[in-house]
Amino acid sequence: MLFKFKSRATADLIMLEPNGRRVLEIIGKNPDDAHGIVTAEQIPAAIAALEAAVRADDAARTAPADDEEGADDEGQGTQRDPVSLRQRAAPFIDMLRRSAAEAHDVVW
Structure with missing residues (x-):
């Protein structure tokens, strides 16, 4: 399955199912919905959630792994x-x- 995100401001964005699912979960949307919307009013919170998740992922990647x-x-x-x-x-x-x-x- 693919996720196809659309906006009048940009070209379409296509993500593979695991990646699209993860992004939607981070911003608090249900990835099981066939169609959904991030309203213009919800976008700042979605960006903040994604940026926080990116920082956490970066920190986890730089942390030393326990052998x-x-x-x-x-x-x-x-x-x-x-x-x-x-x-x-x-x-x-x-x-x-x-x-x-x-x-x-x-x-989407």
């Missing part, structure tokens, strides 16, 4: 997603900012 914890049978630790939340959320945050500047909603 004992998360090791699998082959002696390797758990693998992190090589693409950070900062990278995945950046296009959506840009869409939200542009939409807020022009007072347009974002829908």
